[in-house]
Amino acid sequence: MTIEADRAGGTFRRAVDPDLIAADPRIGTVTGLLGDGVARTPDAELLRFGDESWSYSRVDAASSQLAHRFVAVDHLVPGDRVAIMLPNVVGWPLIWLAALKSGVVAVPVNSSYRAADLEFVLSDSGARVIVTDADHLTLVHEVLAGTPDLADITVVDIADTGDAHLPITSPTASIGPETLANLQYTSGTTGFPKACMLTHDYWTRIGWTCAAAVGLGPDDVLLTAQPFSYMDPQWNTVLALITGAPLVVLPRFSASGFMADARRHGATFCYVLGSMPTLLFKQPPNHADRDNRLRAIFCSAIPAGMHADLEDRWGAPWREIYGMTESGVDLFSPFDDAAVVGSGTLGHPVPTKRVRILDPEGAEVPDGEPGELTVSGVPMMLGYWNRPDATAETLRDGRLHTGDVAVCEAGTYRLVGRIKDMVRRGGENIASSEVERALECAETVVAAAVLAEADELFGEEVKAFIQLAPGTVADRATAERIVDATAARLARFKVPRFVEFVTDFPRTPSERIAKPIVKARAAQNPGTTYDLRPARTAAPGK
Structure with missing residues (x-):
């Protein structure tokens, strides 16, 4: 573990040496990371929901009991699917970790879904169990009752999952880096979503890469506000396991309250995306804006003309990171490169990825010419669940075809738009x-x-x-x-x-x-x- 200085002159320990960013993660499974944390720092804080703190040992025990429940009560076997339809409550990561411990595949479900979306995901995934809460039980039962093919799905209320008699040690399951962990559905903005098949290796490599790229360690505090059903809080959880830093989970993103929560929790790192930077900047300036511990912010689609103002207002570097559900992290701008501020660049490929810009015929275009951004390397999804044709279309010639139009300029990449947008x-x-x-x-x-x-x-x-x-x-x-x-x-x-x-x-x-x-x-x-x-x-x- 190495030491580095922050913007205020303090020091922070790095969990992953930057020279090892291209190396295989030290531990290749999410469950192995949790077990390692329990062995090294059982009482250290891992998760924080509001004012409630969850240590490594507490998370491990609770998720192990839930894993035994899946095996003994719900009769799930490795490879079965369990859907998780919950808001940002601690039950979400506990159920996720429990599924992975028992070799079961997690199916995150957006908690704002209505009947048609929920019916599709449950049918498409072949889930045998859905875990939800009181606010969604009526909807879930209505969908199951109205769809004969879903009648055998077991509905589990998160409030009724406690059982003190179940073991607090992990069940026996054969789990390796290539074990399937998630069916992660894409946002589905152009029709019904597709499920990306994501392994333990996928999650651990994202966490390892981000830990090395940012320089995070046990002195940091991570913050997330996105829905847990989306991939960001999940890789943030893995990032916490790798770095030893606690992850603070907010109930939802609030433009007016996000930075106040960052101050209150002493957050040093967060990831924002989409419209979030713009919505934050549109908030009225506050005398306490720079009164925070933030030292690094990853973001996607940051407005180039607003970039310098964002950094000046909150006093921390903001850097672009690019990736997709299908591929994890592909490109990022280093935090020590101030020249990228306001440039609109996505930065350079991570060392485990190769990026090429191709024309419609598959030939590489010259620098400065637009074309489709394609990616190869690791991590990468195994493919789309139940979608061989879509998999063949997206993963062609060993490369992920992103659908994004980009240009390469002196080794860095800049997005131009979407092929279909x-x-x-x-x-x-x-x-x-x-x-x-x-x-x-x-x-x-x-x-x-x-x-x-x-x-x-x-x-x-x-x-x-x-x-x-x-x-x-x-x-x-x-x-x-x-x-x-x-x-x-x-x-x-x-x-x-x-x-x-x-x-x-x-x-x-x-x-x-x-x-x-x-x-x-x-x-x-x-x-x-x-x-x-x-x-x-x-x-x-x-």
């Missing part, structure tokens, strides 16, 4: 994400979503759905000011022609805007759309 205006392809970033630079904009609007002349035009900061008048003058401000950042053909204001956005579990729902909602209940640029007869882009 483009506006095709005349002869120009416009990445929605680029326009959204430009719009969100305006102080009055909380979040923006750009979609294609049908147009007789150009085929498609750019339409922006915009959520305004509180107190901002949603009128044509505001729309004009916001769109005019983008002209300095965007080519003329990329500037939105249409603007519709919304009060909020539907979001995926990963806090990304659910654009299909935005589009459907606008069609069913259209709001006022401001046409800011009458149709022209000039050639596209002129």
Whole structure:
């Protein structure tokens, strides 16, 4: 274990030497990491939910009893699936660890799902047990009663899982790095989600990589606010096991309360994604903003124009990290590289990954030219559960085809957009994400979503759905000011022609805007759309 200094001159112990970032994790299973922590520091804090602290030994004992319950009461055998439909309560990681200890595969279920989504996940996964709480029991029973194929699923109320007579030591199960741990469903923004098959090796490599990249150790405090059904709090749990740092779990993400919670718990590291950085920055400045212990923040899709201001406001470095549920961590920007601030770069590939930018024919494109970002290496999902065709389409020639459009510039990578999230205006392809970033630079904009609007002349035009900061008048003058401000950042053909204001956005579990729902909602209940640029007869882009 090495020592490094923080921004205030204090010292922190590193659990993983940065030179070992490409090495195999010292312990290759999640359950092995927990057992190692119990042996070394049984009384150290592992998890914190509100004011309740859970030590290694307490987590180990409780998860072992639950694992024995799965075997003795629910008659689950290795390879069976158990669905977890719970909010951010301590029962979530306990059930997850219990499933892994018994060789059972965990199926995280978004606790905000309604009947159709829940029925799909239970049917698709073949879950034999679902663990939930009082708030979701009625929904679960209604879904099971209305779907004959699900009638044999056992419903377990988390409040009724305690049994002091069960052993507090792990059951006997053959578990190795390649043992299947999760069926992790993707957000499903373009239809029903697919389940990524994730192993113990997948989780331990993410934790190992992040521990080495950030320089985390037992002197740190980790913080998460995303739903536990999403992968982030799960890899944060593994990160805690590897580093010896406690993980603080908030009930949900609150833009107004997140930084106050970070101060209250003494958090030194957190990961934010999607719209979270923008929502945080739109909060009124506070005299206590820099009164925190944060020394490193990983984020995804940070607005480039806001990057320096985010660091200045909270006094800690923010660095991009890129990955997918399918592949874990692929790229990151080092924390000691201040030159990346505001550059929009995703950084460099992690040492265990190789990134290539390919054209539609599969040939590598020159630096500076856009193409599909593809990844090979470890960790990587085994494939999509019950989806051989989708697996073959995504994992081709030994590479994960991400669907993201990116460019390579001097060894670093920058996202341009999604292959399927483009506006095709005349002869120009416009990445929605680029326009959204430009719009969100305006102080009055909380979040923006750009979609294609049908147009007789150009085929498609750019339409922006915009959520305004509180107190901002949603009128044509505001729309004009916001769109005019983008002209300095965007080519003329990329500037939105249409603007519709919304009060909020539907979001995926990963806090990304659910654009299909935005589009459907606008069609069913259209709001006022401001046409800011009458149709022209000039050639596209002129």
